[in-house]
Amino acid sequence: EAGVTQFPSHSVIEKGQTVTLRCDPISGHDNLYWYRRVMGKEIKFLLHFVKESKQDESGMPNNRFLAERTGGTYSTLKVQPAELEDSGVYFCASSQDRTGANTGELFFGEGSRLTVL
Amino acid sequence: GNSVTQMEGPVTLSEEAFLTINCTYTATGYPSLFWYVQYPGEGLQLLLKATKADDKGSNKGFEATYRKETTSFHLEKGSVQVSDSAVYFCALKKGGSEKLVFGKGTKLTVNP
Numbered sequence: 317e318a319g320v321t322q323f324p325s326h327s328v329i330e331k332g333q334t335v336t337l338r339c340d341p342i343s344g345h346d347n348l349y350w351y352r353r354v355m356g357k358e359i360k361f362l363l364h365f366v367k368e369s370k371q372d373e374s375g376m377p378n379n380r381f382l383a384e385r386t387g388g389t390y391s392t393l394k395v396q397p398a399e400l401e402d403s404g405v406y407f408c409a410s411s412q413d414r415t416g417a418n419t420g421e422l423f424f425g426e427g428s429r430l431t432v433l
Numbered sequence: 434g435n436s437v438t439q440m441e442g443p444v445t446l447s448e449e450a451f452l453t454i455n456c457t458y459t460a461t462g463y464p465s466l467f468w469y470v471q472y473p474g475e476g477l478q479l480l481l482k483a484t485k486a487d488d489k490g491s492n493k494g495f496e497a498t499y500r501k502e503t504t505s506f507h508l509e510k511g512s513v514q515v516s517d518s519a520v521y522f523c524a525l526k527k528g529g530s531e532k533l534v535f536g537k538g539t540k541l542t543v544n545p
Contacts, residue, residue, distance in 0.1 A: 320476060356436070359522065359535040367495075372531055407477065422533065423475035424469075 318342065320425035322408050328431045329381045334396040335427045341410030348391050349411075349422060350383060354404040364404075365391060377402075398424070405429050435460040439523050440534035443491075446513055446543050454508040454539050456497075464525040466499055466506040468535065470485035472519045480508075480521070514544045 321340045329335050341348050352360040363383070364374040367388035376383070380399070385391040395402050406429075409422040437475045438453040458464065468480040468490070481490030486501035506523060523536040 347531075351533075351535075353538075356537070358537050359533075361534075362531040364531050375532070409477075420479075421479040421482075424471075424478065426474065426476045 320408055320410050320423050322406075322416050322425035322428045324428055324431040324433070325426065328433065329398055330433055331399045331400055332371040334394065335430060336408050337393045337399055337408075337430070339391045339393070339394075339408030340424060341408070342412075342423055345423070346388070347411045347412035348385060348415070349394055349409040351409065352404050353407065353427075354401075359407065362393075395430070398430075400432050403430055403432045404422070434532045435525060435527060437523050437525055437534055437536035439521075439539050441537075442537060442539040444504070444541045444543070445540070448514045448515055448543055448545050450543075452482050452508070452510040452513045452517075452541070454521055454523075456506045456508065458504050458506065458523075459526060460504075460525055460534075462527065463501075464527050466497070467524040467526070468495070468497055468506070468508050469522040469535075470519045470522060471538075474544070477522065496513070511518060513541075515543045515545050517541060518543045 323338045348365040350357050361375040364371045365385045381391040382394045405427040407427045409424045465484045465487045467482045469477040470480045471477045481492040482498035483490040489498045497506050497508045520538045520540045522538045526531045
């Protein structure tokens with residue numbers, strides 16, 4: 317069974333440009349989460365989808381960030397325009413059950429490293 | 434607010450040494466506590482968890498006990514191996530919330 321896959325693994329862009337990160341969750345997982353780790357800081361929650369619906373986007377930093385999950389399968393996270401402070405590693409995770417139930421286990425991808433110059 | 438504090442790394446040990454990575458938390462109520470591990474080139478994966486006070490989570494020789502009185506969830510292993518080299522993240526989750534709150538991570542390197 318394929319795990320959570322993220323693309324690209326590393327992106328280097330100029331300030332003001334646009335970047336789109338993609339996440340393919342484990343097949344059949346309704347719950348999809350985005351997290352971000354800025355260098356030297358904690359991994360922080362960005363948002364949570366259940367199928368195609370945004371359940372919680374309270375962690376999104378500002379309106380330069382747009383997440384979508386059309387059809388309830390893969391998800392994209394677009395940053396437009398990118399700023400220097402957006403640099404970090406963006407993790408996607410998925411689970412069949414909500415983290416409030418059963419194991420609370422999330423399955424994470426390797427992350428997409430974003431560098432804004 | 435809720436937060437997790439882990440010991441600063443990096444930690445470097447020799448094979449078969451004893452490992453402790455300290456983790457303390459701040460949260461109201463009774464959160465669930467987790468240790469996640471990220472091996473090189475892989476995503477984070479759940480290592481162990483505990484959902485209530487005095488619970489002990491264990492997996493792959495690692496253990497952590499949920500201590501309500503000291504708000505701690507320290508990770509221990511009696512004899513580390515080179516294959517344990519990874520970044521370890523302590524995390525909590527409040528009941529009714531979908532969010533995991535992570536610590537900063539501790540990088541462990543085990544030398545042969």
